[in-house]
Amino acid sequence: MSSNINTLVKMANDISNFFNADPDKEVAAEGMRNHIVKSWDLRMRKAIIAHITQHDGEGLSPLAKTAISRISA
């Protein structure tokens, strides 16, 4: 992975750590998805989505993977 994708994976996992507090994982995933859509630049979103499609989201937490999979770039 490039250093930039490493950064994005770390950012995504940090976000998932917050939303993971919700016992309702559907709410957690939607919360995380919305957060990324509302705060990440398009090129960052494209890169993390590509990381899922090309590298099966290596390094991403399960919640992060679920949430990002719901984003359409």
Next chain:
Amino acid sequence: MSIDKQKDYGTPISTSTDMVTLEIDGFKVTAPAGTSVMRAASSIGIEIPKLCATDSVEPFGSCRLCVVQVEGGRGLPASCTTPIWEGMKVVTQNQKLADVRRGVMELYISDHPLDCLTCSANGDCELQDMAGAVGLREVRYRPVATHLNATKDTTNPYFTFDPSKCIVCSRCVRACEETQGTFALTIDGRGFDSKVSAGQNESFMESECVSCGACVQACPTATLMETSVIENGLPEHAIVTTCAYCGVGCSFRAEMKGEQVIRMVPNKDGKANHGHSCVKGRFAFGYATHKDRITKPMIRASIEDAWKEVSWEEAISYAASEMKRIQAKYGKDSIGGITSSRCTNEEVYIMQKLIRAGFGNNNVDTCARVCHSPTGYGLKQTFGESSGTQDFDSVMKSDVILIIGANVTDGHPVFGSQMKKRLRQGAKLIVVDPREIDIVKMPHVEASYHLKLRPSTNVALVNALAHVIVSENLVDEEFVNARCDVASFNKWLTFIADERHSPEATESITGVPAAEMRAAARLYATAENGAIYYGLGVTEHSQGSTTVITIANLAMATGNLGRDGVGVNPLRGQNNVQGSCDMGSFPHEFPGYRHVSDADTHSMFENAWQTNLSNEPGLRIPNMFDAALDNSFMGLYCEGEDIAQSDPDIKHVHAALRAMECVIVQDIFLNETAKFAHVFLPGASFLEKDGTFTNAERRISPVRKVMRPLAGYADWEITQMLSNALGYPMNYTHPSEIMDEIASLTPTFNGVSYEKIDNLGSIQWPCYDEESEGTPIMHTEEFMRNNGKGLFMLTEFVATQERVNGKFPLILTTGRILSQYNVGAQTRRTENNAWHLEDRLEIHSHDAEDRGIKDGDWVGIKSRAGETVLHALVTDRVQPGVVFTTFHFPESGANVITTDNSDWATNCPEYKVTAVQVTKVSQTSEWQEGYRAFSDNQLDLLAQASHG
């Protein structure tokens, strides 16, 4: 324009609502109960002679000049210490009173140098005025001993203490106690030997004096006098403006001689500072005319080249052509801009407008990214608005004050003094901080609890406080049911009641004894009015936003919102952090915190700005750096911000700046970022332009031009020129027009105008319409969320990834100091260096001893990100295992060590937690050697410009 001295009523205003009517010299006067006779007389224009009385401190009754006669009363009471009563009849002037006053003045003058014509206070001396007022014509006394040869104390760089002119009125001593709360001054000795003494008979600089200037302000003679007045004479006109340092936003009178600032005098009518000041705002304004100011635009093709001074037209044209070239080569989103909290609201507004409308993207960010962006996020989510809830004066109604991660007496000293005043009146204090900051224990102030937690464990600690409140039935259910989203509360209740959040379970995480956490929680929850104040010790963590949310949860659960004396109060770092965020300088929000994808808002701005706008969030500052190293972000316009010093993991920042093809810096000095720049646009200091700043209590205050811009243009004019050169027209003729546009497009600013600000002095948003005079306290009826209800959120503690281990066993945390400000670009160019000439590493004596380190030794501080070297300061202010430094000097390289860890929601850097090892060394670090060589070379390239 004139100097128009502010009226002194002699004694403080009474806040009583009971009114009393009396008669003074035959005139009826009605005033609040508790008002002094002196003040009541002054309110109808009868000025009773006085020396020891001034309306900033409580009356003392020592000079006997203000004596009056009261019908039916005995003797001649001092009018300053005599309260009015119903039906009272007072005579302020008759022969008997005149004789007494003249006799008093004779005694004063018999031990006073008669050098009025050459005295620095000539024309501004109350003793001189009173001699005239009482008709003193001769002095019959020839004392055998006097104080006329007493030695001057010139140790303070900003003011001189000349005891030969002292009348021992104690105004300075009382100002130090009551206004500032430092208690550095006293009257030493008795009778003839009485004298004002700093500390234990020390010089002012050796004493605890913090150089706030309150004593100078209170002195009625030339005893305590600004050095600038001694050197230049008295000012001839004054203009009210707002300080450009911290988020308190003190109002000042810039007292001028022509275009020269003679002194900055705190404005008694200032609603944030009530006539008080600190060493920065009061005295450290000399940077504005420092020889390092750059006043000519400059350009260069490469940062290896010498700078070339050019005309404004050429500089702007070059900058615009470079930005266009980069967009043509790398795409529309390949450029962006960074604004600063040091800019005015109007400057920030048109900067983000230029980027959104002129650049065509949303790549705009501000330095709030690295300080209070978690406040914006956390409070928006829970309360519905990205701001604190109270005004500063609210603290005077607080019964329990909970400070979390804020060194209030150093970071926000004027508000710190107000808070200390409330604490001296009896309010209780809880401090949550890894360090023993000053307010934990100082004269007449002592915290009930100092929860000395391990850095990075804020969430665990505040969750534990909330757990106690829930498990001990201390929740304000009435408030929660009426004002909050009950479903979210119930979910939170289940979450926080879990045993894993109990003080006992989290003690091993926080390092704070469970019993202390329980007791502190009870104290806060059972207070009639409990208020929370917090600072960067909350936000600059990987869980910064989570901690802000825990604080909001805590305040809602205890009903401490929506009235005087309570609230959630973020203490903003810089002067215009609140304003720069309000003005839309975050990449995902238009002005007023509305998301760029919100269809109605987006459409409104497109219509107003007459252009297509992106509805995609842009890059945040750290993302800009990453994108630069990926060759997708190649041009930056940076105004008033020094990212090359202030941002974390500085080697990464420098690499990103080197990778960019055009860096435009607009600043007053060749700051660290400008050393990586290709275009330098010389900006204006706060003294050289009009505008507004918004302080930590949402107070919009006027910034007024007191001198012409040294480089010819105010910053808003420069941004406008660049916008026009880029093809997006802007035609403002005055910042008031920019504010009018802000008001027309931002609901919370709809009723704001320069006219209203001028009439009221300042105004706190929200201000929804023309009739509104602002909102001191928010959420009084309902929260600003769509449904009006406060939202509880779940806040799981997640340990930082920045872990200590055998290789990096200590935690470094960073902070600020009273005398220096932020990256130091301003204060390092003033005499404030007399207090703090270098950043030092505070280390506990146990850790120092383990490493053979003595006070003053060079120590290497090594983290996973880098290494730097500082002098050691061995102290027990920090706990074992924790070291601390400030970041005011670029050569210190504090941000060489800090990592790229950041807050999960906002990417605010985790400045407060870096695992390090500290060792004794004999020389500076490799980075520091490299920095010095690079910096020296850049200064040479600058010198070549001025010589070319």
